[in-house]
Amino acid sequence: xxxxxxxxxxxxxxxxxxxxxxxxxxxxxFEDLMAGPVQGQFVEGLKHDFNSxxxxxxxxxxxxxxPNPELGQNIKTSFAMIVAEELDADWNKxxxxxxxxxxNRFERQLTGGSGAVPHSxxxxxxxxxxxxxxxxxxxxxxxxVSPAECTASExxxxxxxxxxxxxxxxxxxxxxxxxxxxEVKLKDHKSFKxxxxxxxxxxxxxxxxGKGLFGLDFxxxxxxxxxxxxxxxxxxxxxxxxxxxxxxxxxxTHVATFKNNVAVVGTSTWAVLKARKALDISYEPIPGTxxxxxxxxxxxxxxxxxxTDAKVNRKEGDVEAAFSKAAKVIKREFECPFIPxxxxxxxxxxxxxRPDGVELVGPTQTPGSARKAVSDLLKIxxxxxxxxxxxxxxxxxxxxxxxxxxxxxxxSSIIKKPVKLIWTREDDMGGGSYRPAVRYRFEAAxxxxxxxxxxxxRGVGINVGNSTRENxxxxxxxxxxxxxxxxxxxxxxxxxxxxxxxxxxxCAEQSFLDEVAEAMGKDPVQLRLELLQKAxxxxxxxxxxxxxxxxxxxxxVAEKSQWGKKPGVxxxxxxYFSHASYVGQVCDVVMEAGKPxxxxxxxxxxxxxVINSSGAQQQVMGGILDGFGHxxxxxxxxxxxxxxxxxxxxxxxxxxxxxxxxxxSFVDNGKDPTGLGEPxxxxxxxxxxxxxxxxxxxxxxxxxxxxxxxxxxxx
Amino acid sequence: xxVYTLNVNGKALKVDVxxxxxxxxxxxxxxxxxxxxxxxxxxxxxACTIHLNGNATRACLTPVSSVGTSKVIxxxxxxxxxxxxxxxxxxxxxxxxxxxxxxGQIMTAAAFLKKTPNPTVEQVETAMNGNLCRCAAYHRIxxxxxxxxxxxx
Numbered sequence: 061x062x063x064x065x066x067x068x069x070x071x072x073x074x075x076x077x078x079x080x081x082x083x084x085x086x087x088x089x090f091e092d093l094m095a096g097p098v099q100g101q102f103v104e105g106l107k108h109d110f111n112s113x114x115x116x117x118x119x120x121x122x123x124x125x126x127p128n129p130e131l132g133q134n135i136k137t138s139f140a141m142i143v144a145e146e147l148d149a150d151w152n153k154x155x156x157x158x159x160x161x162x163x164n165r166f167e168r169q170l171t172g173g174s175g176a177v178p179h180s181x182x183x184x185x186x187x188x189x190x191x192x193x194x195x196x197x198x199x200x201x202x203x204x205v206s207p208a209e210c211t212a213s214e215x216x217x218x219x220x221x222x223x224x225x226x227x228x229x230x231x232x233x234x235x236x237x238x239x240x241x242x243e244v245k246l247k248d249h250k251s252f253k254x255x256x257x258x259x260x261x262x263x264x265x266x267x268x269x270g271k272g273l274f275g276l277d278f279x280x281x282x283x284x285x286x287x288x289x290x291x292x293x294x295x296x297x298x299x300x301x302x303x304x305x306x307x308x309x310x311x312x313t314h315v316a317t318f319k320n321n322v323a324v325v326g327t328s329t330w331a332v333l334k335a336r337k338a339l340d341i342s343y344e345p346i347p348g349t350x351x352x353x354x355x356x357x358x359x360x361x362x363x364x365x366x367x368t369d370a371k372v373n374r375k376e377g378d379v380e381a382a383f384s385k386a387a388k389v390i391k392r393e394f395e396c397p398f399i400p401x402x403x404x405x406x407x408x409x410x411x412x413x414r415p416d417g418v419e420l421v422g423p424t425q426t427p428g429s430a431r432k433a434v435s436d437l438l439k440i441x442x443x444x445x446x447x448x449x450x451x452x453x454x455x456x457x458x459x460x461x462x463x464x465x466x467x468x469x470x471x472s473s474i475i476k477k478p479v480k481l482i483w484t485r486e487d488d489m490g491g492g493s494y495r496p497a498v499r500y501r502f503e504a505a506x507x508x509x510x511x512x513x514x515x516x517x518r519g520v521g522i523n524v525g526n527s528t529r530e531n532x533x534x535x536x537x538x539x540x541x542x543x544x545x546x547x548x549x550x551x552x553x554x555x556x557x558x559x560x561x562x563x564x565x566x567c568a569e570q571s572f573l574d575e576v577a578e579a580m581g582k583d584p585v586q587l588r589l590e591l592l593q594k595a596x597x598x599x600x601x602x603x604x605x606x607x608x609x610x611x612x613x614x615x616x617v618a619e620k621s622q623w624g625k626k627p628g629v630x631x632x633x634x635x636y637f638s639h640a641s642y643v644g645q646v647c648d649v650v651m652e653a654g655k656p657x658x659x660x661x662x663x664x665x666x667x668x669x670v671i672n673s674s675g676a677q678q679q680v681m682g683g684i685l686d687g688f689g690h691x692x693x694x695x696x697x698x699x700x701x702x703x704x705x706x707x708x709x710x711x712x713x714x715x716x717x718x719x720x721x722x723x724x725s726f727v728d729n730g731k732d733p734t735g736l737g738e739p740x741x742x743x744x745x746x747x748x749x750x751x752x753x754x755x756x757x758x759x760x761x762x763x764x765x766x767x768x769x770x771x772x773x774x775x
Numbered sequence: 776x777x778v779y780t781l782n783v784n785g786k787a788l789k790v791d792v793x794x795x796x797x798x799x800x801x802x803x804x805x806x807x808x809x810x811x812x813x814x815x816x817x818x819x820x821x822a823c824t825i826h827l828n829g830n831a832t833r834a835c836l837t838p839v840s841s842v843g844t845s846k847v848i849x850x851x852x853x854x855x856x857x858x859x860x861x862x863x864x865x866x867x868x869x870x871x872x873x874x875x876x877x878x879g880q881i882m883t884a885a886a887f888l889k890k891t892p893n894p895t896v897e898q899v900e901t902a903m904n905g906n907l908c909r910c911a912a913y914h915r916i917x918x919x920x921x922x923x924x925x926x927x928x
Contacts, residue, residue, distance in 0.1 A: 132873030132910045264866040267874035269857040270810015270850035274875060277809035285804070310776070310793065330793065330800045404814045404822060404909040405875045453812070453875030454909045485815040674869045678912065682872055685911035708819035708907065716913040717904045 114143055114187050116195075120215055120229030122149045125159040127166040128176045129425050130263075131403075131452035131459070132682075133737040134675035135176050137262045139184060141671055142177075145254045146188030146247060149228070150215030156262045161427035161447035171425040171452075172460050172556065174639035174735025177671060181733055182246075189244040191235075198234035199226050213253075249669055249730045258674035263451070273451040275422035276408045276482065283410065283478040284313060286471050287332045289322040290491060291343050293701030295351035295551030298322070302340035309335035316474045323471045329482060349551050351701025354397070354497075357522065360548060361395070361499040364520035370544035374530035376601045377540035382514030386505035390579050393501045394568035396763040398494040398522075399694040400703075401557060402713065405453020406488040411468035412478035417444035418469060419478075423452035423459055430462035434469040456686075457556035461493045486706045494696060495557030496524035498564055502572040505540070510580050512591070514540040519565070521547060523554040527561055532637055533610060534573070536603035537591035551701060558686065559738040562638045564763065567691060570634040570746025575759065584633045584750070585618050605637045612727060613664050617644035620725060621662035630656070632750025634743040639735030641667040642727075645684070647720070647747035649755040656755040656770060658688070658748055660721040663740060668731035680724035680740040687744030689714025692771075695764045712766075779839055783808070784852025792839055799823045799834035802849060810850035810878045814907065821906030824879040825849050831886035850878035853885060861885055864923035872910035880906045884920045894924055 115123045124140040140156040143149075161169060168179050192212055199217035200207040203224050210219050218225045249255070266273055291297060301322055303315040311331025316323045322339055326332040345351055383389060409422035411434075418440055424430050427447040435442045452459055468481035483491065498521035505514030515538040519527030530543040557563060577587040589611060594600075596607045614635050617623075623631060623646055630651075635644040648660040661684050670676045693712035697704045705711040724740075749760045756770045765771050778791045783806060790805045797816075802808045802825070811834050814822030818833040825834045826848040853859050861881045871877050880903065887902040888894070894902070899920045908916060 130873075132871075134872070258869065260866060260869045261871055261874075263874060264869065264871060265857060267871045267877050268850075268862040268865045268881060270808070270878045272807075272809040274809075274812075276813060277803075279807060279809075328792070328796075328800065328804045330796045330804070334793075334795075402909060403875075404812075404820065404873070404907060406813070452873060454873045456909070482813075485817075485820075678869070678872055678910075678915070681914055682911045685913060689911065707817055708815045709817055713907055713909065714911055714913075715904050715907065716917060717900045719911075719913050722914060 114191060116191070116228050116232045118229045118232060120150070120153050120227050121155055122147065122153055122215070122228070123155045123157060125157050127159040127162070127169045129171040129423070129427065129449050129452055129455075130158065131171055131423075131425065131455035133171065133176070133679065134261060134672060135171070137259060138177060138671045138675060139180065140262065141254050141259055142181065142184040143188040145252055146185045147192045148212040148214065149188075151254060151259070153215055158449055158451070160449060161431060163428055169428055171455065172457065174641070174737040174739065177733050178640065178735060185246050186244060189246055190241055193241045193244055194235040194238050195228050195231045197238055198231045202226070202231075202234060255669065255671055256673055259672050260674065274405050274453050275410070275450040276405055276453070278410050278421050278450060278480065280410065280412070280478050283480055284325050284475065285327065285329045285332050286323050286325045286468070286479045286481045287336050287484070288467060288471070288481065288487070289324070289336055289339050289341060290487065291320050292490065293343065293351050294492065294553065294698070295346055295349040295701040296343040297346045299342045299344040305338040305340065306335040309338055311335070314475045315339075316471070318470060318474065321467065323474070325471065325475055325479060333484070346551070352550055352552060353699050354697040357497060361520050364546040364548060365393075365499070365501055365518060367546050370518060370546045371526070372542070372544045373526060373528050374535055374541065374543045374601070376535075376538070379514050379516060379540040379542040382540035383503070383505045383516075385507065386514060387508040388506040388579060389503060390506070390576060391501065391503045392572055392575060392761065393499060394571065394761050395499040396497060396564040396567075397694070398497045398552065398554070398696040398698070399557065399690055400489045400494055400696055400711070401456040401458035402489060402711070403452070403454030403456055403458055406485055407458070407464040407483040407491070408481060409465045409468035410478065410480045411465070411472040413438060413469055413472040413476070417446070419446050420465060420469065421448040421450060422465065422468070423450050423455075424462060424465060425452070425455050425457075425459040426462060430465040433462050433466050437466055438469060438473055456558045457560065458493055461555050463493075485708065489696070489706050489711065490703045492553035493555035494552065495563065496521045496527075496554040498522075498524055498527050500527070500565065500568045502568065504572070504576045504579075506576075506580055512538055512576065512580065514538070516541070517543045519545040521545075522550045522552065523547070524561065527565065529562060529565060531602065531604040533595075533605055534591050536599050536601060537595035539600045541600065552698060559638055559741045562636065562742040563687070563690070564745070566634070566636040566638070566742030567745030567749065567763070570636065570743060571749045571759065571761075574633065574746070574750040574753070583624070585614060585623060588614055588635060606642070609642050609666050610635065610637060613642045613644040613666050616727065617646055617662060617664040620664055620723065621646035621648070629659070630751050630755035632747045632752070632754055634747035634750065636739070636743040638739045638742050641665060641734045641736060641739035643739050643743050645743040645747040647751035649751040651755055656752045658720045658751070660723065661688070661744065661747060662723045664725050664727065665736070665740060666727035666729065667736045667739065668729065668733040670726050671733060676726060676736055677724050679736045681722045683738065683740030684722050684724075684744050685714055685719055687741040688720065688748060691745035691748060691763050692765045695767070777840070779842070781839070781842055781847060782844060783847045784849060790839070794838065794840040796839045797835050798825070798837040798839055798842060798847070801839050802834060808849050808851050812875055812879060814876065819907070820876070820879075821883055822876050822879040824882040824906065826882060826886055829886060829889065831883045850882055853881065859885065860923040860926035861888070861919065864919040864926065868915050868919040868922055870912055870915040870919050872912050876906060876908045880908065880916055884923065888920070888924055888927065892924060892927060894920070896921070
């Protein structure tokens with residue numbers, strides 16, 4: 061079966077002519093085009109001036125522009141694969157380039173929320189299919205045969221009866237003269253040749269040879285280097301700055317104090333790093349603000365748990381009656397600390413603020429928001445500000461914030477020179493926007509017949525907003541339910557961290573459900589299946605997840621992991637729905653020398669159609685190890701507002717030794733693709749904690765696990 | 776500032792920098808060899824790993840004044856055509872996610888394989904444990920080192 065897509069606007073495909081010969085066809089992937097004819101400068105000014113996102117050159121080279129920032133989610137490869145699939149392009153002739161920020165032509169030009177592929181899926185296919193149809197039509201017309209008799213494959217149109225064939229490059233001149241097809245047929249997913257295959261990252265060669273792809277690698281003749289001394293503790297401000305010694309250091313050209321920052325600018329990175337150490341700055345608490353310590357947060361969370369004015373996020377039935385009539389009540393609290401993102405490339409950005417405009421270059425997940433913020437700061441209209449997006453050395457949500465972009469622009473505007481601002485690891489780990497510290501309290505009411513009749517969840521956190529995901533499973537499957545939250549406003553800054561909120565909520569919830577199952581005398585898999593059946597047959601309020609898909613991953617991962625059938629292996633179960641995808645995980649733990657050791661994690665993911673099976677594996681394997689590492693080791697603590705861990709010697713990340721094996725497989729259901737950069741992370745902590753419990757009889761209620769019994773003495 | 780003549784990737788290169796400047800910043804800022812990455816500045820992440828007389832060395836902790844006539848090899852000089860067995864294996868196994876740490880990973884692995892051409896899995900894990908990959912592409916890094924070790928035979 062083939063799908064037909066109607067092009068809503070005829071200008072979705074545009075012809076491009078180049079004065080120099082070269083480029084002949086251009087297609088925009090996005091509907092909301094600016095009006096007016098497209099002027100092609102694709103080949104000449106590739107970086108700044110191109111106006112099309114798919115082009116075919118006379119030599120058959122297909123160039124595809126990727127608008128979204130690449131931070132390791134492999135979007136640059138995936139986007140191109142989707143276009144090339146419908147185009148039936150020869151993958152060896154596909155070139156992918158990163159597009160600069162252009163809000164006139166691109167929608168959602170950001171990386172976050174695991175949303176790029178779902179958003180662009182149909183748009184990209186549409187572009188490829190339209191181009192293919194025009195090339196086939198051009199060939200058929202040249203050969204005086206019916207287009208229906210022609211086929212296309214690997215960059216070539218063929219007419220079987222006569223044996224005629226022509227490459228796309230030979231046909232673009234003719235194709236460019238044709239009208240844009242008003243509608244195109246998309247392939248059935250079963251006939252995909254490229255989508256679903258393990259296609260290597262298009263940037264591999266550049267990465268393994270050390271090409272300067274990243275923001276920190278950017279260089280402009282005459283640029284200055286800058287570092288900034290920020291207040292070391294949240295909730296403090298500058299009292300006094302003595303910058304005499306720093307200014308006298310060799311290679312230093314400027315020392316500038318602005319807001320609560322002291323920027324040191326000079327001719328090399330080392331010069332400014334050394335000079336920064338020579339700054340003599342004293343700080344004081346911001347009036348009306350109390351710098352916080354992690355030791356205070358324990359009492360704070362306890363008081364927040366007792367608050368009577370919590371924000372109710374979801375309420376079903378009569379939860380108090382269910383608890384008063386319960387034969388058994390289980391009440392447990394779970395807690396996680398702040399953690400930094402720690403992308404391995406620290407924050408940095410290049411800015412050149414000139415009277416005629418601003419040039420920004422660097423790693424950002426949100427180029428549009430960054431430009432807006434710079435525009436607001438400098439009172440320069442956005443159309444005078446360009447943003448080139450470099451490759452990002454990781455993001456994990458940190459580069460959704462654009463504080464460092466604004467800083468770079470401010471420094472450049474002060475010194476009136478192009479500048480590259482660099483953060484050190486200490487700046488990065490101490491510089492805020494952390495995963496918030498959160499505590500959850502779960503309560504379950506079980507009646508005399510052993511039914512789960514009531515469920516309560518309160519989330520309390522620091523600068524987290526709503527710390528619950530109230531419409532996720534098990535909501536919908538329990539008649540009496542109350543989910544509420546309390547937030548505390550703190551000077552410690554927080555932000556989205558890979559799978560925001562769910563990165564710990566899932567761990568807590570899946571651990572709690574394991575305990576509930578045990579109290580009900582049920583297998584954890586069986587409990588979840590029964591709850592889903594209840595949500596299907598007698599839902600309690602709205603059900604905002606797909607019951608069938610969740611049920612499927614539960615059953616599939618139970619089977620794949622040989623759930624309950626591995627002698628000598630303690631297994632823990634977890635399943636979570638986030639970013640529109642479903643991931644079930646089973647963790648295998650064995651006891652070695654009296655200690656639980658995490659051996660393997662089996663995952664089954666339903667993210668709809670898998671675009672690139674190699675990239676998808678990476679996202680799941682990396683997401684699981686990321687979830688594992690942070691559950692085990694991650695902790696950033698504070699003393700009077702100052703982070704106590706400032707570099708990798710004091711902050712532990714997962715490393716190669718001791719990683720569990722990961723078995724990642726995918727559900728093949730032909731559904732439109734959903735997110736995959738984040739969904740594999742949330743279930744991991746719960747699966748690990750549940751397996752450790754199975755092995756040791758000890759439940760873990762707090763991250764990092766390594767500080768809790770039974771792992772504590774293990775280190 | 777003193778002038779140093781460094782032997783980098785087989786070429787004699789002159790730089791005029793402060794004696795305590797880490798080789799990392801000399802490579803990046805002065806010689807524009809940006810494949811060697813900055814990650815932590817304290818030798819804890821391995822993103823800046825280079826070869827100093829064939830030994831895997833953290834460029835962030837190596838003052839330029841200590842380099843002398845030692846042979847410095849960076850990722851740019853690991854192979855002429857980017858086809859060192861490790862570079863090939865990294866592509867074949869499709870290792871990189873964000874890719875930032877990978878040059879350091881490859882340099883650590885290259886020095887290791889030279890000394891240990893037939894490593895066990897455990898030896899690979901021990902050798903590579905100092906190199907942080909924040910995307911946690913560890914399974915594939917490990918596999919690629921083993922794949923490369925078979926290529927060199």
